[in-house]
Amino acid sequence: xxxxxxxxxxxxxxxxxxxxxxxxxxxxxxxxxxxxxxxxxxxxxxxxxxxxxxxxxxxxxxxxxxxxxxxxxxxxxxxxxxxxxxxxxxxxxxxxxxxxxxxxxxxxxxxxxxxxxxxxxxxxxxxxxxxxxxxxxxxxxxxxxxxxxxxxxxxxxxxxxxxxxxxxxxxxxxxxxxxxxxxxxxxxxxxxxxxxxxxxxxxxxxxxxxxxxxxxxxxxxxxxxxxxxxxxxxxxxxxxxxxxxxxxxxxxxxxxxxxxxxxxxxxxxxxxxxxxxxxx
Numbered sequence: 001x002x003x004x005x006x007x008x009x010x011x012x013x014x015x016x017x018x019x020x021x022x023x024x025x026x027x028x029x030x031x032x033x034x035x036x037x038x039x040x041x042x043x044x045x046x047x048x049x050x051x052x053x054x055x056x057x058x059x060x061x062x063x064x065x066x067x068x069x070x071x072x073x074x075x076x077x078x079x080x081x082x083x084x085x086x087x088x089x090x091x092x093x094x095x096x097x098x099x100x101x102x103x104x105x106x107x108x109x110x111x112x113x114x115x116x117x118x119x120x121x122x123x124x125x126x127x128x129x130x131x132x133x134x135x136x137x138x139x140x141x142x143x144x145x146x147x148x149x150x151x152x153x154x155x156x157x158x159x160x161x162x163x164x165x166x167x168x169x170x171x172x173x174x175x176x177x178x179x180x181x182x183x184x185x186x187x188x189x190x191x192x193x194x195x196x197x198x199x200x201x202x203x204x205x206x207x208x209x210x211x212x213x214x215x216x217x218x219x220x221x222x223x224x225x226x227x228x229x230x231x232x233x234x235x236x237x238x239x240x241x242x243x244x245x246x247x248x249x250x251x252x253x254x255x256x257x258x259x260x261x262x263x264x265x266x267x268x269x270x271x272x273x274x275x276x277x278x279x280x
Contacts, residue, residue, distance in 0.1 A: 010039075010048035020057035027057070035060065035074050067094055121145055122154035128161040136168040162221040163212060170215055176208050184261055191260040198260050202267035209272060 013024045020027075030036035036056055039047045049057075056077075063073050072086045110126055111119035118126055118137065125145055129137060141164045149157035167174045183201050191198065216222050257265075 010050045011054075013047055013049065016049040016054060016057060019054060021061055022057060030057075030060065030070075033070060033074065035070055035077070066090070116142075118142060118145075121149055121157065124154040124158040125149065125161055128158045129165065132165060132168055137164060141167075162216050165221060166212055166215045166219065169219070173208070173211060173215060176211075180205060180208060184264065187260040187264060188258040191258070193259040193263040195260065198264050199267060202264050202271060205264070205268040206271040209268075 013027055017024045017027055031038040039049055039053065042048055060073060067090055068086065076086055107120060114126055118129060145157050145160060148160045167177060
């Protein structure tokens with residue numbers, strides 16, 4: 001008599017998933033993308049998984065834990081791509097993820113240290129405003145810094161912070177800024193762009209800007225700004241954008257300013273440019 005031959009044991013998808021530490025849904029996905037050959041169904045209409053299938057599932061799990069993508073796994077199994085190429089790209093991806101995690105941890109630490117959403121802005125801005133007392137910075141000021149950093153970069157926002165430091169420490173300048181903001185909003189009420197009050201308001205904006213600059217210089221903040229330009233380019237990526245004028249920056253935002261307010265901004269920029277040219 002010949003000894004009977006016992007066929008290799010095969011298991012259902014649920015048992016295969018449990019052994020490999022995955023899920024039946026994941027195994028079905030592997031079938032769909034060609035990562036795991038799909039076994040023939042038995043007489044009961046169910047798939048059965050053998051030893052080779054289990055080995056493939058275990059390798060898939062190990063490669064997934066190493067961060068290898070499913071596409072790269074398929075290529076590696078098919079020997080269609082050099083494994084060194086796969087590992088090289090994986091190392092680059094992991095390095096980028098590591099850098100992202102480092103930035104995220106630094107942001108969390110700044111948030112803890114600052115104790116306000118200001119910590120979400122760049123270290124240049126956070127450090128610039130660190131000496132201000134709690135509550136000195138208005139929520140609207142913080143919003144403006146967020147916009148400024150997006151348009152001009154960290155360096156531009158850090159320089160903008162000088163204005164808010166000055167406003168926080170000079171109530172008279174803050175009151176005038178509030179009055180000008182209200183006057184700007186009033187321009188949107190169907191005021192003709194060539195109304196004399198538009199030119200008058202632009203002149204007032206120019207005068208207020210000069211007063212701000214004088215206060216900034218008196219406090220020595222302008223000297224601190226010069227030091228900001230010496231910071232490494234990696235921390236001051238917006239240095240070139242910081243030369244953009246205010247009107248150009250506003251056009252990047254989805255504002256719906258009236259023609260009168262837009263002309264007021266243009267006239268203010270012209271007056272400021274004229275003063276700078278005259279002083280040079």
